[in-house]
Amino acid sequence: KNEVEQSPQNLTAQEGEFITINCSYSVGISALHWLQQHPGGGIVSLFMLSSGKKKHGRLIATINIQEKHSSLHITASHPRDSAVYICAVTNEKLTFGTGTRLTIIP
Amino acid sequence: DTGVSQDPRHKITKRGQNVTFRCDPISEHNRLYWYRQTLGQGPEFLTYFQNEAQLEKSRLLSDRFSAERPKGSFSTLEIQRTEQGDSAMYLCASSLGVQGTQYFGPGTRLLVL
Numbered sequence: 001k002n003e004v005e006q007s008p009q010n011l012t013a014q015e016g017e018f019i020t021i022n023c024s025y026s027v028g029i030s031a032l033h034w035l036q037q038h039p040g041g042g043i044v045s046l047f048m049l050s051s052g053k054k055k056h057g058r059l060i061a062t063i064n065i066q067e068k069h070s071s072l073h074i075t076a077s078h079p080r081d082s083a084v085y086i087c088a089v090t091n092e093k094l095t096f097g098t099g100t101r102l103t104i105i106p
Numbered sequence: 107d108t109g110v111s112q113d114p115r116h117k118i119t120k121r122g123q124n125v126t127f128r129c130d131p132i133s134e135h136n137r138l139y140w141y142r143q144t145l146g147q148g149p150e151f152l153t154y155f156q157n158e159a160q161l162e163k164s165r166l167l168s169d170r171f172s173a174e175r176p177k178g179s180f181s182t183l184e185i186q187r188t189e190q191g192d193s194a195m196y197l198c199a200s201s202l203g204v205q206g207t208q209y210f211g212p213g214t215r216l217l218v219l
Contacts, residue, residue: 004148031205043149043197043210085149090205093139093162097138 003027006087006097014105019074021100023087026068032060033094034072035086043086046072079104110211112198118217119188126184127214129181131200138181139208140173141197142166149197188218 004025015018023032034046047054047061049070054061058077061072072082082104087097111130131138136157139147152171153163157178163174167173170188175181185192195215199208 031207035210039214043199045207045209046208057160088148090204093151093154094141094149094199094208095151096141098146098148 002060002097003095004087004089004097006085006100008100009098010101010103012103012105013077015078017077017104019077019081019102019104021072021085021087022101023070023072023097025070025087025089025095027089027091027095029089029091032063032070033088033090034070035085035088035096037084037099046085054101070097074102077104079106108211110198110200112196112211112214114214116215116217118219120174120219121188121190123188124184124186125216126182126186127196127198127216128180128182129198129200129211130180131198132202132209135180135200135202135206135209136178136204137201137206137208138175139199139201140181140183141199143195143197143213144193150181152196164199185216188216190218193218 008024029051037043058075060073084099087098088094113128139154140152143149155175170186173183195213197213198211201208
């Protein structure tokens, strides 16, 4: 069993829909990251959080330390949000989930 | 500073050849990480440095792999006697301390024929 599990693996939605991607982990962590990877490989860090909730524009990330669970939400989704979203946990080094491929259809 | 850079961006080599990749981190970052990503998978940790000290190596890093960060700035990752299974994207990231956000380079895509 992977230490970091994401769901769903693939998600296709219409433009404007509210998107939720989930991440569960089974190890002790100091922080959890949400990363975005576009075709071609570049990875951008969206959030790093260790408790509560963070918001940046249309993106919201939450974490529940007791339940070892985090969610990434995208409001008013847009085709440019299409990418792979990766959850990663850190305790010295990053351990990654396998990613969620999101496709937003115009 | 323009962020983390990696060189080359792409490398095609024949099985059995040696390859070396370079990563230049953000200048004030003391931590540097190497990851490997195969198609359709999330990245996997290979090794990391704090300044010039290599603090941890994954069991994925066989004795054909070696990484250095001689002056605590740029780092090199060398793969000796490459195998087809080494084909992957090799990602470098840097951060300021263990709690700092990791900033990723664009990666080096390796294809071993």
